[in-house]
Amino acid sequence: MNPAQPLVLTPSLLSPDGLVGLIFLIMIGVTLAGAFIAATAERLVRALAGLVVCFTGVAGIYYFLNSPFMAMMQILIYVGAVCVTISFAIMMAAPEHKRKVGPSGSLSGPIGFMVAALVFGGMSTLALRTEWQSFPKVNTGTVREIGIQLLTSYSMVFELISIVLLIAIIGAIVIARGGRSR
Amino acid sequence: MSLLVIHQYLTTYLVIGAMLFGFGIYGLLTRRTLIGMLIAAELMLAGVSVNFMAFNRFLAPDPTVGQIFTLFIMAIAAAEAAIGLSIVVAVYRYYKTVDTEDLVNLNG
Numbered sequence: 001m002n003p004a005q006p007l008v009l010t011p012s013l014l015s016p017d018g019l020v021g022l023i024f025l026i027m028i029g030v031t032l033a034g035a036f037i038a039a040t041a042e043r044l045v046r047a048l049a050g051l052v053v054c055f056t057g058v059a060g061i062y063y064f065l066n067s068p069f070m071a072m073m074q075i076l077i078y079v080g081a082v083c084v085t086i087s088f089a090i091m092m093a094a095p096e097h098k099r100k101v102g103p104s105g106s107l108s109g110p111i112g113f114m115v116a117a118l119v120f121g122g123m124s125t126l127a128l129r130t131e132w133q134s135f136p137k138v139n140t141g142t143v144r145e146i147g148i149q150l151l152t153s154y155s156m157v158f159e160l161i162s163i164v165l166l167i168a169i170i171g172a173i174v175i176a177r178g179g180r181s182r
Numbered sequence: 183m184s185l186l187v188i189h190q191y192l193t194t195y196l197v198i199g200a201m202l203f204g205f206g207i208y209g210l211l212t213r214r215t216l217i218g219m220l221i222a223a224e225l226m227l228a229g230v231s232v233n234f235m236a237f238n239r240f241l242a243p244d245p246t247v248g249q250i251f252t253l254f255i256m257a258i259a260a261a262e263a264a265i266g267l268s269i270v271v272a273v274y275r276y277y278k279t280v281d282t283e284d285l286v287n288l289n290g
Contacts, residue, residue, distance in 0.1 A: 010184040010186075010187070010244060011184070011186055011187065013186065017186070017187075018186050020186075020189070021184070021185070021186025021188070022186060022191065023188060024188070024189040025185060025186070025188075025212055028194075028198060030238075031198065031202070032201060032202075032205075032254070034208075035201070035202050035205040035225055035228075038221055038222070038225055039205040039206070039208050039209035039212075039222060039225065040209070040212075042207075044215065044218055044221075046223060047209075047221050049190055051221050051224060051225065052238055054202070054225065054228065058228050058231070059233060061195065061198065061232060061235075062232075062235055063238040065195065065235045065236060066239050066245070067235060067238075067249055068192075069249065070235065070249050070252055070253070074256070076230075077219065077254065077256045077257075077259075077260055078224070078259070081260055082224065082259065082260055082263045085263055085264060085267055086217065086221065086224075086263065086267065087259070087286050088216055088267075089267040089270055089271060090217055091242070092184050092271055092274070092278050093217065093270050093271050093273075093274035094217055095239065095279055098241065107211045107212070108208060108211065108212040111205075111211075112208055112211035112212045113208060115207060115208075115211060116204040116205070116207040116208035116211070117204065119200075119203065119204055119207055120201055120203070120204030121233055123196075123199075123203065123204075123241060124197045124201075124252045125199035127192075127193050127196035127197060127200065127236060128197070132192055132240070133241070133244040134195060134240055134241045136243065137201050137240065137243060137244075137245055138243050138244050139244060139246065140245065141238070141245030141246050141249060142188055143242075145221050146246045146250060146253075148216070149246045149249060149250060150246075153248055153249075156283050157254065158203070161254055161258075164257070164258070164261055165260070165261055166259075168262075168264050168265050169259035169264060169270070172264040172265055172268035173266070173268070175265070175268040175269055175271075175272050176267075176268035176271045176277055178271055178272055178288070
């Protein structure tokens, strides 16, 4: 599909297309609100909750990008595994009574905001100004085709990433255990 | 152009990805604990993944490539979170803090 030519120009709010658009707007709102909380909340637990909200919104965006499989993986891996791991680390390593407040370092004030705003502005200007060219699809990108590609074209990468994950698990146990006698 | 059809445009997704990346950079620069910086790095990875998935949906001839790449990003992010958090726990056990201002042993 050519991204420059949308299917429907102006659907009404109560038509199915309009409701789809409304759900997409809600997903954008959820994602950006969660990202804002995750980047700016003073307490780490609240930042982590914002991260969960943001990842859920990103899963919704993946659903709009024709990939319910990746939406499910986003929920399973990020919300289910990574955020739970971070919450355990917050419980073990970031006690609330030792928390310092106030700005830290020279980059925390307006300079950090300006750097982030410059990166965002540059990347979105690039996205808006470029003439993107689409090509005809050679397949439909279903879960079946992802599985075939994973076990044929990308089988080497698939094996390597399993080894990386195994080494990461063993390394995490070894590093976190260090210093304990038993 | 109505706001209700913006999910059919590539640039919408690219701007969302750029915004997530910007929030991630802001968090990475302003956080004062290692765990907060890790949360911000996860935000940046999410922005990159959204970009990949958007190009995969609109431009790529083979729409499985972007999904597989995003899957690998997720696996790397999970490994990174496991290793990073175990380092944070080890640092906390040694220094009794994870504040970036107190971890200055290598400061010249």
